[in-house]
Amino acid sequence: MSQRVFISRATMADAQAIAPLFDGYRQFYGKQSDFDRAHWFISERLLRGESVIFVATVPQVHGLAGFTQLYPTFTSVNTARIWHLNDLFVAPSARRLGVAKALMQHAIAFARQDGALRLTLETAADNAPARALYESLGMTLGTTFVKYALAME
Numbered sequence: 001m002s003q004r005v006f007i008s009r010a011t012m013a014d015a016q017a018i019a020p021l022f023d024g025y026r027q028f029y030g031k032q033s034d035f036d037r038a039h040w041f042i043s044e045r046l047l048r049g050e051s052v053i054f055v056a057t058v059p060q061v062h063g064l065a066g067f068t069q070l071y072p073t074f075t076s077v078n079t080a081r082i083w084h085l086n087d088l089f090v091a092p093s094a095r096r097l098g099v100a101k102a103l104m105q106h107a108i109a110f111a112r113q114d115g116a117l118r119l120t121l122e123t124a125a126d127n128a129p130a131r132a133l134y135e136s137l138g139m140t141l142g143t144t145f146v147k148y149a150l151a152m153e
Contacts, residue, residue: 005065005102010053015043017064018055025089029124045069052083054106056090056099065094068103070110070119080117083107088121088130100130104137 010018019039027033045051056066069087074080085107090099111119121139123130 006057007106018042061094066090066099083111083116085121
């Protein structure tokens with residue numbers, strides 16, 4: 001059942017409302033609930049202008065229905081901006097209402113309008129619903145580069 005989803009760009013005034021969703025997002029990926037840390041992190045990103053956050057509302061859900069957070073990065077070889085969609089989360093009460101798809105479509109439109117070369121994201125290999133959504137929007141699984149990481153913990 002698809003509902004009307006309203007998307008807006010978050011401001012500092014939205015940090016308190018985003019924090020429980022961000023806390024839920026972190027819990028989805030195995031972190032302990034920590035509302036204060038979630039609120040601090042979101043507030044810092046907005047205050048410093050280090051990310052762009054879009055929030056979604058739907059008439060039948062009280063409060064925010066979901067959010068997505070994008071970080072700017074660049075490709076030196078192509079001398080262009082890339083937006084990395086790092087976070088996407090929909091409140092349990094708002095699932096199956098088209099919120100995730102609307103947030104993704106808005107992020108894609110934002111990246112295009114900004115003149116970005118591409119929009120990238122990562123998700124857990126076993127997150128089949130998310131992968132299906134991304135592929136339905138034309139995203140493809142990367143095969144050109146191998147990704148490495150070094151944990152600093």
